[in-house]
Amino acid sequence: MKSFRTHLMLCAGTGCVSNASHRIKAALERELAKHNLQDEIAVIMTGCNGFCAQGPVMIVHPEGIFYQLLTEDDIPLLVEEHLLKGRPVKRLMYTPPEEKSPVPKMSDIGFFKKQRLIALRNRGLIDPEKIDEYIGRGGYKALAKALTAMSREAIVEEIKKSGLRGRGGAGFLTGLKWELTAKQPGDEKYIICNGDEGDPGAFMDRSIVESDPHSVLEGMIIGARAIGASHGFVYIRQEYPLALERLNLALCLARDYGLLGENIFGTGFNFDISVHRGAGAFVCGEETSLIGSLEGQPPEPRIRPPFPAESGVRGKPTCINNVETWATVPEIVSRGADWFAGIGTETSKGTKVFSLVGKVKNTGLVEVPMGVTLREMVFDIGGGIQGDRKFKAVQTGGPSGGCIPASLLDLPIDYERLMEVGSIMGSGGMIVMDEDTCMVDVARYFLDFLRDESCGKCTACREGVDVMHSVVAGICAGKGKEEDIPLLEELGQAVKDGSMCALGGTASNPVLSTLRYFREEYEAHIRDHRCPAGVCKALITFRIDPERCKACLLCNKNCPQGAVSGEKKKPQTIDQAKCIKCGVCRDVCKFEAVTVV
Amino acid sequence: MGKLQPEDLDKIAERMRKTMSLREGAGRARVTVHMGTCGIAAGARKIMSTLLQCIDESEAKDVIINTSGCAGLCSREPMMTVELAGKAPVKYVDLTEEKAKRIFTEHVLSGRIVADYALAVGSEQTL
Numbered sequence: 001m002k003s004f005r006t007h008l009m010l011c012a013g014t015g016c017v018s019n020a021s022h023r024i025k026a027a028l029e030r031e032l033a034k035h036n037l038q039d040e041i042a043v044i045m046t047g048c049n050g051f052c053a054q055g056p057v058m059i060v061h062p063e064g065i066f067y068q069l070l071t072e073d074d075i076p077l078l079v080e081e082h083l084l085k086g087r088p089v090k091r092l093m094y095t096p097p098e099e100k101s102p103v104p105k106m107s108d109i110g111f112f113k114k115q116r117l118i119a120l121r122n123r124g125l126i127d128p129e130k131i132d133e134y135i136g137r138g139g140y141k142a143l144a145k146a147l148t149a150m151s152r153e154a155i156v157e158e159i160k161k162s163g164l165r166g167r168g169g170a171g172f173l174t175g176l177k178w179e180l181t182a183k184q185p186g187d188e189k190y191i192i193c194n195g196d197e198g199d200p201g202a203f204m205d206r207s208i209v210e211s212d213p214h215s216v217l218e219g220m221i222i223g224a225r226a227i228g229a230s231h232g233f234v235y236i237r238q239e240y241p242l243a244l245e246r247l248n249l250a251l252c253l254a255r256d257y258g259l260l261g262e263n264i265f266g267t268g269f270n271f272d273i274s275v276h277r278g279a280g281a282f283v284c285g286e287e288t289s290l291i292g293s294l295e296g297q298p299p300e301p302r303i304r305p306p307f308p309a310e311s312g313v314r315g316k317p318t319c320i321n322n323v324e325t326w327a328t329v330p331e332i333v334s335r336g337a338d339w340f341a342g343i344g345t346e347t348s349k350g351t352k353v354f355s356l357v358g359k360v361k362n363t364g365l366v367e368v369p370m371g372v373t374l375r376e377m378v379f380d381i382g383g384g385i386q387g388d389r390k391f392k393a394v395q396t397g398g399p400s401g402g403c404i405p406a407s408l409l410d411l412p413i414d415y416e417r418l419m420e421v422g423s424i425m426g427s428g429g430m431i432v433m434d435e436d437t438c439m440v441d442v443a444r445y446f447l448d449f450l451r452d453e454s455c456g457k458c459t460a461c462r463e464g465v466d467v468m469h470s471v472v473a474g475i476c477a478g479k480g481k482e483e484d485i486p487l488l489e490e491l492g493q494a495v496k497d498g499s500m501c502a503l504g505g506t507a508s509n510p511v512l513s514t515l516r517y518f519r520e521e522y523e524a525h526i527r528d529h530r531c532p533a534g535v536c537k538a539l540i541t542f543r544i545d546p547e548r549c550k551a552c553l554l555c556n557k558n559c560p561q562g563a564v565s566g567e568k569k570k571p572q573t574i575d576q577a578k579c580i581k582c583g584v585c586r587d588v589c590k591f592e593a594v595t596v597v
Numbered sequence: 598m599g600k601l602q603p604e605d606l607d608k609i610a611e612r613m614r615k616t617m618s619l620r621e622g623a624g625r626a627r628v629t630v631h632m633g634t635c636g637i638a639a640g641a642r643k644i645m646s647t648l649l650q651c652i653d654e655s656e657a658k659d660v661i662i663n664t665s666g667c668a669g670l671c672s673r674e675p676m677m678t679v680e681l682a683g684k685a686p687v688k689y690v691d692l693t694e695e696k697a698k699r700i701f702t703e704h705v706l707s708g709r710i711v712a713d714y715a716l717a718v719g720s721e722q723t724l
Contacts, residue, residue: 002653003615003649003652003653004619004649005645005648005649005661005662005663005664006619006662006664007616007619007620009620036642039646040646061619061620061622062619062620062622062624062627062661062663063622063663064622083664084632084637084664085632085633085634085637085664085666086629086630086632086663086664086665086666087665087666125617125620125621132609132612132613133613133616133617135606135609135610135613136610136612136613136614136616136617137617138610139606140601140606141606141610144603144606148603257600257601258599258601259601263600265601265602265603266600266602
């Protein structure tokens with residue numbers, strides 16, 4: 001194989017691809033050829049690097065220099081200065097919010113420094129479309145160990161001992177799930193990889209499949225061996241085209257190498273995997289609904305017991321785990337349960353991948369040891385709140401989770417602690433909110449989402465969520481009544497109790513947790529007809545402070561309704577009858593003269 | 598390659614090791630070719646391709662090749678710095694392709710400094 005002196009690891013995750021990283025690639029290749037460097041320097045397209053807010057990103061190895069927010073126009077300079085003359089280009093490096101000058105090395109950037117990568121161990125370090133690069137980083141060694149040196153029981157025991165818990169939401173002990181399925185009689189058993197990632201703002205699973213598909217496959221083959229499954233399914237969303245493409249390619253390459261199919265590693269073990277594309281229904285993340293969808297039936301949850309471990313796909317014992325769970329398995333088998341159990345907290349072992357989004361400066365994909373505090377997530381890794389606004393809450397666990405207020409910022413993140421404060425780990429979505437976020441509006445948003453996504457099988461969920469939504473929407477519209485709050489609390493409990501699956505079982509969390517920590521905001525909406533965050537349109541008015549207005553007329557010119565008027569060189573006023581509360585005047589004002597009351 | 602046996606994994610990993618160690622930034626030896634305008638004009642590009650060729654021929658898997666800017670001694674270009682893990686860096690001057698080959702074989706691969714071509718051991722004091 002030809003040697004290159006430098007590898008340019010250009011991110012080709014979905015985030016960077018939508019920021020035109022393929023055009024950056026073309027520009028790089030063009031410029032490299034221009035300087036006759038194409039035989040010295042290789043351009044490698046990797047999976048998601050995680051620092052999506054700064055995309056397109058590229059890391060130059062061996063120096064480990066991190067470039068961000070690249071455009072095609074930057075490439076000629078970058079190639080000539082750094083790659084030809086060895087002078088890294090400071091202008092294209094990242095400057096952390098707390099620093100004055102750029103930090104060249106990836107390992108020195110706070111966003112990356114606090115992370116510990118297990119599930120994402122190969123992200124940005126390999127080309128996900130080349131199986132040899134995965135093997136070059138130790139890939140499939142765990143499979144060889146599991147197949148040749150471990151009994152089926154020993155594999156299950158190892159996973160049990162590691163304390164690994166399901167990364168998809170409920171946090172059930174993975175080893176126990178395996179054991180239950182393995183102990184079922186019969187030799188027709190199935191395993192499923194749940195890649196139906198549906199939480200708004202969550203993209204952990206997509207990223208893992210995109211950046212390291214073989215880690216998922218290796219985990220599944222090991223699991224199949226332990227459980228005694230003959231076939232596996234990856235259930236993945238149709239709207240993840242890049243993940244699907246890389247997954248299908250990975251399956252072909254693994255089959256070519258005999259890592260899937262008959263007589264794997266010459267041990268007589270047969271196993272193969274097929275891909276099932278989901279149409280993107282949130283309820284399919286629920287395991288029994290997913291199994292229904294896989295069988296070609298409507299995705300509706302089934303009553304449990306029997307659990308899928310006893311009767312799943314086609315009535316056969318089935319073990320279903322999330323993408324991240326499967327991707328973690330090979331590392332546990334390689335390094336041992338004790339190593340894994342040594343990371344994390346008492347009840348939650350290992351690391352967890354989060355998609356950190358919302359009002360933080362550094363949005364992206366992060367993997368941290370369990371037990372890291374919310375404060376570290378938001379301020380050290382996230383770099384604090386955008387525009388130096390005040391932090392208000394973190395929403396974890398997607399539509400099934402809850403909002404955690406600033407007073408609990410020092411809470412260590414693990415399954416139990418999040419549950420105690422009324423939220424859940426979920427699949428790892430983490431939405432950061434600032435003082436300009438209205439918590440009643442947040443509850444309304446999630447209820448609206450769940451109202452659409454409820455499959456409608458259980459009355460409590462179908463009707464209850466809809467009623468809760470109309471009550472909360474009423475509060476946002478200024479039509480709230482005193483009795484709404486107790487009604488929401490009662491209804492929330494009833495929906496929890498009367499729903500068969502976790503969708504309904506957790507649907508009231510966004511409402512109940514905001515009522516628990518931000519009750520005064522609900523009360524302000526209901527009693528004072530006031531939205532303290534200035535979000536709910538029915539309850540706010542835009543005014544121009546005559547003291548501050550410098551009569552620049554920017555608001556006047558930009559108002560789409562012609563609602564701003566006033567003489568030249570005189571403070572402007574807003575005609576409330578015409579105002580549609582779009583906020584353009586506030587956005588364009590340079591003197592903070594537009595206020596919301 | 599057909600169906601893999603467990604031992605094939607190590608063979609593939611060995612083949613990929615150079616690629617991987619480069620990305621981890623961990624090599625036994627690091628060779629820096631000074632690529633300022635002066636260096637390039639004096640023939641540093643040829644030194645670079647010679648070194649890459651040496652790596653391919655010797656199948657060295659843990660040598661990292663870097664570039665950097667002008668080293669300040671423009672009259673003695675092309676220059677390169679060889680740094681073995683745990684040892685002080687050595688600067689070589691007035692390089693030719695033949696000299697680069699000899700430095701690669703003797704110093705980079707075998708650890709013997711080629712005193713004939715060396716300018717100095719160590720690096721300048723920086724902040």
